[in-house]
Amino acid sequence: MTITRLASIVMLMLAAAASPRGGQAERSCSKETICVETTQNGGTVTFSVENAKAFDTTVTFETEVENMTSSQPLRYTMLAPGGKTVPAFTLKQADKSLAWRYQYRFHWTIGSAEAVHDDSVVYAMPYSSGEAFTVIQGFNGTFSHIGEQAYSIDWNMPEGTEIHAARGGVVVDVKDDENRGGETPEYKDYANYIRVRHDDGTIGEYVHLQQGGARVKVGQHVNTGDLLGLSGNTGFSNRPHLHFWVYKAFDGYTRQSLPIVFKAREGSGLTLEQGQTYTAE
Structure with missing residues (x-):
């Protein structure tokens, strides 16, 4: 989270x-x-x-x-x-x-409440081509994918795994200075992350990254597949994994996660399911 x-x-x-x-x-x-x-x-x-x-x-x-x-x-x-x-x-x-x-x-x-997601976009797997990882929590997952986080995806992966852009855009925020993490919500503010603004105004956020693991800077333009950073286990996390979601603001109080589809060697236009393993193209 x-x-x-x-x-x-x-x-x-x-x-x-x-x-x-x-x-x-x-x-x-x-x-x-x-x-x-x-x-x-x-x-x-x-x-x-x-x-x-x-x-x-x-x-x-x-x-x-x-x-x-x-x-x-x-x-x-x-x-x-x-x-x-x-x-x-x-x-x-x-x-x-x-x-x-x-x-x-x-x-x-x-985020922007005025953003309108481009539903024609099919997102790439946010890891290296040929690598395969299992979804440990999908949309509406009962552990933490509720409320504004409902349409989020968690992949189980070792710390230090290369994370790549699932969609192109501009890097608008980077945090990679923390090494703390734990299984309870009080650790949530310690998560490292990278935020990428897409051309439709939505934001893609990659979370729980490794301390010092960012490989991009604010203002940098990235294309789909570009290296962003390294996965970790920081913040509210019960195991090393990558948390990814796309969102817009709802108002000044809350954000709204958006349902998205992915492409992998297993197919295109996929809604990822918990317990399934997906190989990046």
């Missing part, structure tokens, strides 16, 4: 109608990834979102207001593209003779 990076920040702002402020900005940042900036000019407050990472994120705002109107719904989900700052929404004082108030929080998660 892989980590889910979610974050929330709560801000409370109060203002009296008789004491307007001009051009005052506030920034709230989460995990060195997402920063929300609010700029107040009199009774108007504008929100923008900065994404410091290469991967797309989806941000959900929940806002409460008194004597203010909003340019967007008070529960508002938006895309924050990797490496960009984008406008979010604006609050305006409704009755200029009365005090106004707003309170907001935001949650973010990795």
Whole structure:
């Protein structure tokens, strides 16, 4: 199982109608990834979102207001593209003779809710040609493939096995600095992984990699079959294996895994099944 990076920040702002402020900005940042900036000019407050990472994120705002109107719904989900700052929404004082108030929080998660998976894609086995590995947990596996992880695949494989791109794209995140792993959920944040953004906006994630095992860098373009790294046993893991899933964001709280099909020497358009062994072409 892989980590889910979610974050929330709560801000409370109060203002009296008789004491307007001009051009005052506030920034709230989460995990060195997402920063929300609010700029107040009199009774108007504008929100923008900065994404410091290469991967797309989806941000959900929940806002409460008194004597203010909003340019967007008070529960508002938006895309924050990797490496960009984008406008979010604006609050305006409704009755200029009365005090106004707003309170907001935001949650973010990795991926784009706007992504639409290309269902014509057939994924390659994420290991070297001619090698064969057994699926130890497939879609809707009862050990850990539930909820947002439902459409995930685990292959049993020795540590140090070469992992190859199941689909081409751009590397948007790499973590390979951990050596900790264990059979209980408290180890989930210690998983090493590589994330590849596909051209339809979805993300393919390769998890439980070996410490120091990454063979690619953020920003690197990879083709199907290119070497990504080495398998391991880090994070929430009860044995050495590779966990792979493709997902998009659902909103700022959760991600949505996507059912995909594979090609192997055993056939093409395959939905992989637990207990079956598949040989890479």
